[in-house]
Amino acid sequence: MSTETRTYREAVECLNTLQSNAATLEAVRAAGVRLNPNAIPEMIEYLQRIGYEPDHLNQLNVIHITGTKGKGSTSALTDSILRHVKPGWKVGLYTSPHLVAVRERIRINGKPISEEDFAKYFFEVWDRLKANDVRKDPDTTPSMPGYFRYMTLLAYHTFLRLKVDATILEVGIGGHSDSTNIVPKPVVAGVTALGLDHTSVLGKTLSDIAWQKGGIYKEGVPALTVNQPKEGMEVLTERAATLKASEFKVVSLLPGLSSIKLGLAGEHQVQNATLAVEMARIFLSAQGAIPAVTEPLPEAFVRGLENTKWPGRCQTVADPDPAHGSTTWYLDGAHTIESLDYCIQWFVHPGVGIPSASTATSERPLRVLVFNCTNGRSGTSFLGSVLAKTSAQLALYGSTETAEAFFDHAIFCNNVTYADGGFKSDLNSVGMSDADLKHLKTQKELAEAWKELVPAFPGESVHVLASIEDAVKIIRKLSPADRPASVLVTGSLHLVGGTIEVAGLSSVAL
Template structure:
């Protein structure tokens, strides 16, 4: 791509989007567990060298490296928040993926997204170095790295330039071959829950998934994990020994978390917070500021209570339409959708006393093409039935949602994406014919044969979905659950104008 006359944030996003992979390439990477080729790590190291760094430079970032099938983003958010509160004079870097509304959300300093001007400045510094230094060690290495590799390089460059005191680094895909896995010696590493769901989705055994995740363990570095299925736990322990970790620890429960009001909603967050506590304690111990108390200090407790992770079990009252409450969760696996529905169908959410006969519940859903939408919807229905029974309500499961909307992740009604949300990973035919959305509607109808057809909406964009919801005139209160895709949640935050309240 030729240089543009200006170098704004918008320009940076356009350049970055030119590095996106298509749907087929992304499917191949996911199926490999992040191992797109045997040169995945060597190529990443080559790119790192081309922008002026050697691997050992990354040790200065004081990295807490986190992977897992589910909960790694939440665990990262908890860990960052704890460190911010324990060490308010420190500069804490946080690198996560994907983003919801703006790509700069992936690179944070003390919990705040990198400002647009800083993102653009650091972006073009990395871009120019890669464009200028074209010497390659591996002939198959492309001139420019792919989208995720580039942002990872950008995060490293940003954190090194700003001289952060600690870096919470979330793995993108897998672990062993992930772009983040080039830090020679992190301070501590952690593996969150290994979801059984990914075994069926990726066609891999739990052993293979555990092997990939355990690849972030390093020689002389503590290797932590939560309690796992025995098969997966055994592999993680073997990986820790093979990679010569200083210790392998299955973290113990932290009793106080059961009664603490965590900043992230959902009962499943207790396990993520538990790992975060142990990661933070291990990190602080290495920095000669140990917290040896058996109880959580006030600063630890505050960090857990104020932790924020947008788009995950998040409740947002619409600032422009006060009668609408958005329940946002980017759950996109069977297991995460189960957690999402248990959170939503509770007195703190959809079963709130505020919901009465003049209220309306709406489901907005989408999932990645190729995933089993029918299975997802069946799982959600099963949890609806279980939760309604558990809470002893008189609501019939088939009447729980008054309307359902299946829309694409396309941002606007004109068929365009917001720049930060642009995606080339959606097959053209799928978008053109709304194949996934029509399949979801058919699956819903088969599960709920008595559901009225005019209450099911198949729509081509997020903006179309928002228009349907905001035009509902009869109900006094509208509770909207948005789930199935983080990209969908991001689109809703953008189009509904929720950014100021949802992303704070």
């Protein structure tokens, strides 16, 4: 069958067969997540099977970005700067995960590639892998790469076919062993803020994390980072020296940057913007597009920062349906304790989740928390963090409200898209265990944790639901027509993406 006759839906169905199932993921977690020492050689072998050598990837002119927090936002900021400075360029952006459609992961000039192009390039890669199945070690290397590896190969292939002028590559997990880390010589590499994410429960230390992230530094390539905890900074400094980076630079806040109204909400974005500006400067200078020193910040840089869009991250969306026009959705895929702190810092703020000083007290909105997290993470610590930060924010702004009564309803729902148990094909996940799908194990644990943390919270206001569609239906019923409703959806990007899909927010959110 020719590639032209195969559809986007067929491509997504094939891609979903490459996901790891729940049993496999649980076995990996139980083993303590040991790094695959052959991860990079295997990825190179897959690349060669589709007709490329690693050196070919240097043609993509890569900006490589990793970190615990802010790597996606920094990638989006950098992408926007390049597009505003060089509007005639073709700029590729590769990120993960996606919110609603998998093709969001591969963007050209800020827009996801079309369904037609996705299917075309997808099956070109698929057919090459099927036709060239000679492996150095068939016993240990699967014939087909896993989901993320495949998507990375597809991004490389797409960008090479389209002859992009610049590529921003966001690391998937870690850095050293990540599928994106086979580009021999990026133009610049940057590490965003480090922290103990959910891997820390498996015995990871900040030094371990820094070692992984610093693995994207390359010989002869500028290595950048932001201010880090001492333990992490020491490791990054050592990694840059060991890997022979051309320079190691800790970026500092640029004068005037904090006065720019960034396209991304949240005070933490200033640090991400600082790194994005410096990486863009180095990249554009290396390409001969701008002078090495540009002071003050060029107007095109400012426009790029102001016009950056990154859906599902500290995003405010007014419901486009006139019937629900009093509902405002606050979407943030925060999935670590530190990112949840940033989320609550943004949401519990005058003019966002709490009335501004000029708003009458009687107009306090109905507030709904919609939350989910990956099985195995501690609901008590996650939700405890939400409550503690809420309390701190309320005190900061002199509010008489309490954290315990801040939300009127708490909804804990699965990431299943539809009430009939089905998924939108782009959002299908075989990594969810039967216990979660059938018995809502994680959601019940979250509800119990919430009740323990807030014993006075009305029991009828805690909802354990089987799908995102069920959650949206409940919210529609709860939201009064004569009172504004503020809905915070957080804890999982998959949850945010499903909400955008089911609530009909795509036209305004994406």
